[in-house]
Amino acid sequence: MADEADRNAKADQPTSLTGLPFAQQPALQLIYDTAPIGLAFLSPDCRYLQINQRLTEICGISVEGHLGRTVRECVPALAETVEAIMASIMATGEPVAGIEVAGQRPDQIEDRAWITYWHPVRGPDREIVGINVAAEEITERKRVEAALLASERQFHTLADSIPQLVWMAEADGAIFWFNGHWYDYTGVPAGDTRAHDWQTLLDPALLLDARRCWTQSLQDGTAFEMELSLLGKDGKYRPFLTRAIPLRDTTSTVYRWIGTHIDISEQRRREEHIRFIIDELSHRTKNLLAVVMAVANQTAQHAGDVGQYQMRFSERLQALAHCHDLLVKDNWHGASLRDLVSAQMRPFGETNAGRIDAAGPPVILKPDAVQHLGLALHELATNASKHGALSGPQGEVLIRWQVGETDNRVRIHWREQGGPPVAPPQRRGFGHVVIEQIVPRALNGSGKLDFSPAGVNWTFKFLHH
Structure with missing residues (x-):
């Protein structure tokens, strides 16, 4: 009777794959106690025959609390998964690896996770006598992965919110x-691998240089920067x-690249416009200086004397200034x-209210026409205020213009009436030179200045571009 009781007591002790109790295998017990991962040995009916302290972290039950109890009793939430794994191994004899399980402790503040590996243990007759379980905690790894x-x-989200084309590449x-x-820019559907090469969209004239520089950057691990033209969906x-x-890791090894393409077409247009303005300003300045000279x-x-010269020159510069302001x-x-x-009539109209009548259809003049016609109008108004219709109380000036329907020529007519009788001048001054020579030559036009007794008449026509 004593021998049978002793045999029953030994049968109740957890055994290893050798068939001996764990307590009689100090080396194996030491491995369980010191292993950096969780270890357990389960019987075919899912009872814990052995478990180390690390694996008890899953549910918080002690080592002694596990021994002899089933998985369903210790971690009921994992029971179906474990039983399915055990059934698969018992049926196929094949190990199962990479099964992730979550912590089951009621006092657990943060989520903890393990990756588990299941291997069958066979006895001398090759029958499966149990399952070795290894579990590696991956809580920190999952936290890092989640953060990443x-x-x-x-x-x-940031890359999609900025007005740039952005891509990422491997090392x-x-x-x-x-x-x-x-x-959006290329017109290729999202996810289409045909778009996964920005070099296919390059202007062919820049392709060789771009590839050479990009290859050099990949070899040296240095930043790449070039102004390149990319083909859009509009062709x-x-x-x-x-x-x-x-992008470099802690060892300074390049592990990724971030690329951006910033559209500078508007910047280019502004630069070209500024260059145009500068060139145009230079051209206009030279023309203006020529006119001033x-x-x-x-x-x-x-001019009869210095005083007269100073006054006349100042008045004419003021007329040019009015033209400049308009331009x-x-x-x-x-x-x-x-x-x-x-x-040009404003200085004279202020003292002759209602006596200058100007009318005509809308006409936009080129800068050269503005400057030269401005001078002619100034000379005519100056003469009218000193000698013509605006020099007396009753005279008036009529200014009319029209545009030819077939030849696109602008016709301007200046007519004075109601002033003192007009006599042709004894000498031709600067005004005559402007009206009869400078303006027609500059605008490739033709005109006629008539000093009739009833008042000065001037007609002028030129091609309007």
Whole structure:
């Protein structure tokens, strides 16, 4: 009887794959106690025959609390999964690896996770006598992965919110991601691998240089930067400032690249416009200086003394200034004939209210026409105020213009009436030179100045472009 009781007591003790109780295998017990991972040995009916302290972290039950009890009793939430694994191994004899399980402790504040590996243990007769379980805690790894995933989502959101084309590439330059603006610009459907090479969209004239520089950057791990033209879905090339920056790990090894393409077409247009304005300003300035020099020379030739020269020259410069103001107002593109007449007549109209009548259809004059016609109108108004219709109380000036329907020529008519009788001048001054020579020659036009007794008449026509 004593021998049978002793045998029953030994049968109740947990055994290993050798068939001996764990307590009689110090080396195996030491491995369980010191292993950096969780270890357990389960019987075919899912009872814990052995478990180390690390694996008890899953549920918080002690080692002694596990021994002899079933998985369903210790971790009921994992019972179905474990029983399914055990059934699979018992049926196939094949191990199962990579099964992830979550912690089951009621006092657990944060989520904990393990990756588990299940291997059958066979007896001398090759029958499965139990299952060895190894579990590696991956809580920190999952936390890092979750943080990385959140970071990537934030990056993708940011990359989609900026007005740039953005991509990411592996260390060898193979692109694996583009932002939404890339697909919008190229017209390739999102996720289509045909778009995964920005070099296919390059202007062929820049392709060789771009590839050479990009290859050099990949070899050296240095930033890439070039101004490149990329083909859009509209079939047009647009200039982009292209940059690719290497990302390095803690050992300074490049593990990824971030590339951006910034559309600089608007910047280019502004630069070209500024260059145009500068060139145009230079051209207009030279023309204006030529006109000023001509005015100075002619005024000097027809002035009786220094005082008269100073007064006449100042008045004519003021007339040019009025023209300049009109041109600056419209960025030197031109000015309307109505505004030009109004600007040149204003100094004389202030003292002769209602005596200057100007009318005609809308006409936009080129800058050269504005300057030269402005001088002619100034000379006519000056003469009218000193000797003509505006020199007396009753006279008036009529200014009319029209545009030919077939030849696109502008015809201007200046007529004075109601003033003192007019006599042809004894000598021809600067005004005559402007009206009869300078203006027709500058605008390739023709005109006639008539000093009839009833009042001065001037007609002038030129081609309006």
